Amino acid sequence: MKNTKRGSFFLIGLLFSFSLTFSAAESAEPDIPKKFFVPPPPFSEGIFPCSQCHQGMPVNRKPRKLEQMHQDISSSLNHMPDGWCFDCHNPDNRDTLRLANGKIVKFEESYILCGQCHGVILREWKAGLHGKRTGMWNGEKQYRLCVHCHWPHAPRFKPIQPLPPPVRPDDIK
Amino acid sequence: MKKKEELIRGKNLDRRTFLKGAAAGLAGTMLPLDKADASFWDAFFQKHFREMNDAEIKKVIERLERESEQKYKKAITIGTEKALPGVLFGYGLDLSRCIGCRRCVYACVDENNQSKDPQIHWITVLRFKKGDKWVDLEESEKYYHPPQVPEPGYFYMPVQCQQCENPPCVKVCPTQATWKEPDGIVVVDYNWCIGCRYCMAACPYGARHFNWAEPNRKPEEFNPKTHYLGNRPRYKGVVEKCTFCIQRSRNGRYPACVEACPVGARKFGNLLDPKSEIRYAIENKRVFRLKEDLNTNPKFYYFFAYGL
Numbered sequence: 001m002k003n004t005k006r007g008s009f010f011l012i013g014l015l016f017s018f019s020l021t022f023s024a025a026e027s028a029e030p031d032i033p034k035k036f037f038v039p040p041p042p043f044s045e046g047i048f049p050c051s052q053c054h055q056g057m058p059v060n061r062k063p064r065k066l067e068q069m070h071q072d073i074s075s076s077l078n079h080m081p082d083g084w085c086f087d088c089h090n091p092d093n094r095d096t097l098r099l100a101n102g103k104i105v106k107f108e109e110s111y112i113l114c115g116q117c118h119g120v121i122l123r124e125w126k127a128g129l130h131g132k133r134t135g136m137w138n139g140e141k142q143y144r145l146c147v148h149c150h151w152p153h154a155p156r157f158k159p160i161q162p163l164p165p166p167v168r169p170d171d172i173k
Numbered sequence: 174m175k176k177k178e179e180l181i182r183g184k185n186l187d188r189r190t191f192l193k194g195a196a197a198g199l200a201g202t203m204l205p206l207d208k209a210d211a212s213f214w215d216a217f218f219q220k221h222f223r224e225m226n227d228a229e230i231k232k233v234i235e236r237l238e239r240e241s242e243q244k245y246k247k248a249i250t251i252g253t254e255k256a257l258p259g260v261l262f263g264y265g266l267d268l269s270r271c272i273g274c275r276r277c278v279y280a281c282v283d284e285n286n287q288s289k290d291p292q293i294h295w296i297t298v299l300r301f302k303k304g305d306k307w308v309d310l311e312e313s314e315k316y317y318h319p320p321q322v323p324e325p326g327y328f329y330m331p332v333q334c335q336q337c338e339n340p341p342c343v344k345v346c347p348t349q350a351t352w353k354e355p356d357g358i359v360v361v362d363y364n365w366c367i368g369c370r371y372c373m374a375a376c377p378y379g380a381r382h383f384n385w386a387e388p389n390r391k392p393e394e395f396n397p398k399t400h401y402l403g404n405r406p407r408y409k410g411v412v413e414k415c416t417f418c419i420q421r422s423r424n425g426r427y428p429a430c431v432e433a434c435p436v437g438a439r440k441f442g443n444l445l446d447p448k449s450e451i452r453y454a455i456e457n458k459r460v461f462r463l464k465e466d467l468n469t470n471p472k473f474y475y476f477f478a479y480g481l
Contacts, residue, residue, distance in 0.1 A: 124478065136426055157272070164318065166292060167291075
């Protein structure tokens with residue numbers, strides 16, 4: 001046990017020195033959490049951790065429309081055809097998400113989940129093209145999770161009110 | 174003794190003495206004596222910004238900061254950060270994402286201390302009908318005001334200073350009050366601008382704006398972090414324009430419009446850095462520049478992240 005641990009430390013060190021020499025271009029998925037500085041996920045007030053309610057509750061794996069709880073989600077769910085909770089949420093631990101291949105993902109890394117289908121968008125998000133970035137153009141950037149802008153249960157942007165138009169020359173007194 | 178008496182009585186006043194007196198008198202009437210403090214004369218004889226040495230610039234900044242503090246009753250810092258070496262700023266705007274909400278316009282006003290009344294906006298958002306002839310500037314609308322955006326059947330294109338590599342505005346300036354900095358930003362020295370507005374006539378993008386009246390802005394709304402070539406207090410009768418938020422970008426920060434955009438349509442970075450966001454957009458997306466045929470060589474790239 002101790003040996004494998006040491007071995008993995010050695011491996012990580014090796015990888016790190018590699019990434020230093022070959023720049024970040026070669027780095028793969030494991031580097032993402034360090035590289036992308038994201039704020040905590042935008043949970044509704046008091047909803048997380050999910051286990052505070054779901055702890056000990058029997059799991060009903062049958063796809064259905066939720067009637068008693070989460071009506072705001074079930075009434076406006078509009079993401080993928082026939083999609084429902086456990087396509088993304090983990091029935092065995094509600095405080096995490098689950099990929100299609102069964103891997104568990106934290107809410108803080110939910111972009112990995114979104115990237116299963118939206119791969120091109122994920123690539124462009126990593127490159128800094130998709131989505132909003134704040135901070136330094138030549139330094140540390142504040143990334144945002146997909147869910148900071150797109151409500152995951154109905155991700156299309158809602159129209160918003162525009163700010164007032166400029167004053168027409170005729171209206172200048 | 175006799176001569177002096179004659180002079181007093183106005184007799185025998187020779188031509189040279191008369192002219193000397195007349196010149197002095199005329200000069201005296203022309204001088205605005207009410208403003209004859211040292212500050213006025215320092216401003217009057219201020220050298221060109223690029224010809225001043227660091228000590229002279231420091232003196233000018235001290236004077237301007239004092240003046241602005243008097244006017245706005247709060248401490249205002251005027252920076253003079255120089256262009257970073259190896260940097261050429263470029264801007265990207267994703268037309269397939271822009272929803273025309275004008276958040277950028279007002280974020281710019283808040284950051285760059287434009288006059289509120291009369292109103293000056295550095296960014297103009299144009300609305301176009303989707304169709305065959307799609308970037309038809311003649312048919313564009315800048316006063317659109319629907320209850321909600323985006324409207325079906327329309328797309329939006331914000332236009333601001335394109336920071337041309339070959340800027341026509343700079344060529345026409347008779348006092349060299351506007352020039353292109355080494356990092357590619359076209360700037361205006363408000364103390365050298367004489368307000369002739371030749372640059373406004375020369376600019377094909379309508380990106381320059383004139384202070385027809387004394388800029389009017391509440392002191393509490395005044396952003397005290399300024400740059401000499403950017404958002405410092407302006408005067409009546411000078412031209413101003415977008416500077417990619419020079420006070421932010423030269424300190425490594427994104428311009429205010431980039432951070433205000435709710436859909437992340439605005440991209441900013443160093444064109445000389447192959448790993449920058451803007452280079453990624455140029456290399457991977459469909460890109461065009463506005464009125465490219467005029468050979469102004471803008472550093473403002475419109476692109477489409479997905480089909481339109």
